[in-house]
Amino acid sequence: DAGVTQSPTHLIKTRGQQVTLRCSPKSGHDTVSWYQQALGQGPQFIFQYYEEEERQRGNFPDRFSGHQFPNYSSELNVNALLLGDSALYLCASSSLHRDWSYEQYFGPGTRLTVT
């Protein structure tokens, strides 16, 4: 079992550009959540996808959008990048129906640097 995988591992973008991050959930999982972790801070919830729909959303602007595909993989898109978007972006997968405790499995993250 490969666990949760994310790509790319590192990314450097310029202010104003757009970025797409990708996540493949752990085998058997149907729910994907995205988190942003600034340096020295705990992860902050961005949104969660289930059955290809956004199920919950944190306090992030509309510049942050996502998508979930029929195979449960997911993308996080950020438009009009700001310097403050520099962070580690974490993907977590879980199974809403199978695992009642909703333990979330995290990937290693994508380190985004905006210059």
Place this chain on the structure above:
Amino acid sequence: DAKTTQPNSMESNEEEPVHLPCNHSTISGTDYIHWYRQLPSQGPEYVIHGLTSNVNNRMASLAIAEDRKSSTLILHRATLRDAAVYYCILRDGPGYNQGGKLIFGQGTELSVKP
């Protein structure tokens, strides 16, 4: 969202027990207490969770106060590999309409000395 309070940092010696405290005075009756940890350069990983009773698993033990306003994560014998940031998180219980986001605080940075 219910809030938790943890010490910023703690130190431990290798092979000694570690008690990591967490205060959650505004916990509601349906909130589960979850612990995750984040090793350097990795994503967070689940450690343990509980509702009212103390819990044990292969990684750790969770002691929950009778009034549920505080809990303690216990690592029975700390190893160098246990050096990480430990997060105490409150989550709604099982059910389709719950179990979504994790609200992370600052966590406790645990250092383990050989």
